[in-house]
Amino acid sequence: MARSNLATRFLTAAVGIPAILALLYLGPPWGFALFIGVAILVGALELFGMTHDKDAPSRVIGVAITLGVFAVLWLFGADPRVLVGVMLLLPIVALFVTLARLGAIETSALRAMSMGFGPLWLGGGLGALALLRRDAGAEGPGFVVLSLALAWLSDTGAYFAGRFLGKHKLYAAVSPKKTVEGAFGGLAAAVLGAVLGHYVFVRSMPLLDGIVLAVVAGSLGQAGDLAESMIKRSFGVKDSGGIVPGHGGILDRVDALIVTGTFTYLYVLWLWPGA
Numbered sequence: 490m491a492r493s494n495l496a497t498r499f500l501t502a503a504v505g506i507p508a509i510l511a512l513l514y515l516g517p518p519w520g521f522a523l524f525i526g527v528a529i530l531v532g533a534l535e536l537f538g539m540t541h542d543k544d545a546p547s548r549v550i551g552v553a554i555t556l557g558v559f560a561v562l563w564l565f566g567a568d569p570r571v572l573v574g575v576m577l578l579l580p581i582v583a584l585f586v587t588l589a590r591l592g593a594i595e596t597s598a599l600r601a602m603s604m605g606f607g608p609l610w611l612g613g614g615l616g617a618l619a620l621l622r623r624d625a626g627a628e629g630p631g632f633v634v635l636s637l638a639l640a641w642l643s644d645t646g647a648y649f650a651g652r653f654l655g656k657h658k659l660y661a662a663v664s665p666k667k668t669v670e671g672a673f674g675g676l677a678a679a680v681l682g683a684v685l686g687h688y689v690f691v692r693s694m695p696l697l698d699g700i701v702l703a704v705v706a707g708s709l710g711q712a713g714d715l716a717e718s719m720i721k722r723s724f725g726v727k728d729s730g731g732i733v734p735g736h737g738g739i740l741d742r743v744d745a746l747i748v749t750g751t752f753t754y755l756y757v758l759w760l761w762p763g764a
Contacts (some may be wrong), residue, residue: 510634512524518619518629521618525615526559529612532729532743534548534624534730535730536551536603536610536729536740540603544592554582554586555612558579558612559612559613562613562616579608582605587601592673611612614743615743617751617753624754625763626763627693631690632754632757635683635691635702636746636750636754638683640748643682643741643745644714645677646674646675646678647678651671657669659672663715668700673713677744678707679703683700684696692725693761695762702756706749709748713744715742715746716740717740731746
C-alpha cells in the first residue's frame, strides 16, 4: 500500500509540476492568479467543510469571504489602508455571521474564530504566491518556484529521512509519524532547494539570503504542516479531501506552502536587493 501511494504521488507530481511551471513562465500573472484562486476555492471548501460541516450556508459564506480576501489583496494589496481595513473588519464580520447562523452554542466560538482565521490563512497565505508572481517582475516565477521548492523538498526530505532514520517522535500528539530526524532531513532539503534557487532560477537572490530564508521558511513550513494536522485531528479527519491523487486534499498539499510562500513574499517585499 505504501509503495502504491508513493507511486501515485510521483505520478501526480510528474503531471502537475510541468503544468504549473508552464503556467508560471509562459502565462500572464493574472493566469497564475486564477489558478491560485481555484486552489483557494477548493481549500476553503475543505476547511469550512470541517469547521461548518452541518451548516451549508455558512460554508458558502466562508468560501466567499476567503475569495474576497484574495481579490482585495490582488486588486488593492499595495494600499496599506485596505490591508488594515481587512484585518480590522474580518473578525467583526466573522462574529456577525456566526450570530446569524448560531447553531449549537457549544461550538459557536470555534466557528466564529475559524470564520475569521480561515480567509486570512488561505486567501492571504496562498494569495501571497500570486502577488509574488506579479510583484517580483521578471524574477516572479523563480521566486514562486523557490517557495514551492522550500515546501516540497522539505516535505520530501522529511519523509525519506523519517522513514530510514527516524527514531524520535517530533510531536506525537499532533502527527504520530513525524520524527525529529525527519524534521532535520526536511530542513537540509530546503537548504538544498535554496542553493539551487540561487544558482538556477533566482540568481538575483544572494546565497546567504537564500540559506537564511530556507532555514526560517523551511522550519516554519514544517510547523505549518503540523498546524494543519492539528486542525484535522481536532475534527477527526485523516485527509482534508481527496482531490489530489496520492496526496489527499488541497490543504494537505499547501499547509507548508502557505508558510514558505508568505515568508518568500515578505523577503521580496522588504529585503530582496532587486526590489
